Amino acid sequence: MIRLIASDMDGTLLGTKMEVLEENVKAIRFAEKQGITFMAATGRGITEAIPPLKEAGLHCPLITVNGAQAFDENHQEIFTIDIPNQTSKKIMDIFYQHGVYFEVATTQGVFSNSRPRRIENIAMMLANKIPHLTFKMAIAMASAYLDLLAVNYIEDYHKLLDHPDIKILKFITMSQEAGAVLNPVREDLTKLTQTEEIVITSSSPTNIEVNHKNAQKGIAVKHVAEKMGIPLDQVMTIGDNFNDISMLQVAGVSFAMGNAEEEVKQQAKYTTIDHTEAGVAKAIYRAIEENL
CATH class of the missing domain: 3.30.1240.10 (Hypothetical Protein, Haloacid Dehalogenase-like Hydrolase; Chain: A; domain 2)
Structure with a gap:
């Protein structure tokens, strides 16, 4: 059973206007009702990541700057990995x-x-x-x-x-x-x-x-999952580009977007539809309904 979902933002969770599509919000709410935690994992910094999530009414944990920082749902820092x-x-x-x-x-x-x-x-x-x-x-x-x-x-x-x-x-x-x-x-x-x-x-x-080198989405997802007491085989990740590969590789369930780079698709276990068509929502529903 999936207990944690980590989704990329640009080209994945967000639509053409840099907004979280309503279909994705509904799917996230559905997952949360099943006891699943949703988390955004993005290359954006926290100040760039929060606005579209806040606009959609999503208050979730965050992995930011490709895994250089992580924050809980109250935006309290979990860790920071900087470049000397x-x-x-x-x-x-x-x-x-x-x-x-x-x-x-x-x-x-x-x-x-x-x-x-x-x-x-x-x-x-x-x-x-x-x-x-x-x-x-x-x-x-x-x-x-x-x-x-x-x-x-x-x-x-x-x-x-x-x-x-x-x-x-x-x-x-x-x-x-x-x-x-x-x-x-x-x-x-x-x-x-x-x-x-x-x-x-x-x-x-x-x-x-x-x-x-330690600031990668995959390493960050593993760290946050361990902190939450969730094994990686109960983690689902969704992404579309090269900076998502590390988290697609570590998760028990992984989805590449329909608009993802071909190399990224090869690293994921499953593929969903394009981000403009609410591919995140489709992936979430499939994972829950099929108990992936």
């Missing part, structure tokens, strides 16, 4: 050397050094996640979306290393010219993994995300 400053500086230097725009997720929120570039990157993510959305429409949506989020702007990211109250959790860079621009960056970051405890993943084909 010396390692962070080396990662920053690689990004700067390649001249790519990047952002830094920290315990004090997300930091950017350019609002126009941030809008462009959010638009790129939306365009990749939402079928038939033009980039112009995505830019408009991104501008409105960012108005809802508290984003910090800073000229030089190195200043974050000198701040005693800020811990760095994740780096992310995006480019529309994914292969040509990102592959050289990925190569240098991969070399860095030989000496530094970092893991490289992505939440779309057009980005690269860097966390501490």
Whole structure:
């Protein structure tokens, strides 16, 4: 019997307007009535994850920043796994050397050094996640979306290393010219993994995300499940992209979205329909009805 469900958000739980679809909310409520705990497991930081969940009336535990942090249903911190400053500086230097725009997720929120570039990157993510959305429409949506989020702007990211109250959790860079621009960056970051405890993943084909090697969704799901006294064979996970693979691999029941990358589908035990069609709801009902 499933006792814990961990679902990714973007491209999984959320619909085309970055909202939790009503069908998914109903399915989550149905699961909760069966004594099942629902948890969001996202690459977003907590300040970016809470708004759509709150709007849907969902007060649930959270795994955020790809597993760098976890919070209970009251948003009290369970754990934080940050990237040491010396390692962070080396990662920053690689990004700067390649001249790519990047952002830094920290315990004090997300930091950017350019609002126009941030809008462009959010638009790129939306365009990749939402079928038939033009980039112009995505830019408009991104501008409105960012108005809802508290984003910090800073000229030089190195200043974050000198701040005693800020811990760095994740780096992310995006480019529309994914292969040509990102592959050289990925190569240098991969070399860095030989000496530094970092893991490289992505939440779309057009980005690269860097966390501490112990900050992965699969490790976080295992940690939270153990804390709740739930064995992994009674855990269900749902995701759509590469940063979800680790949690799909550890769970007894795992679903890939219909819109998931093919490699991600191969790592899941089951497949559901697209996120725009409330694939999370379909997966939840199936798991409960078939006692997966």
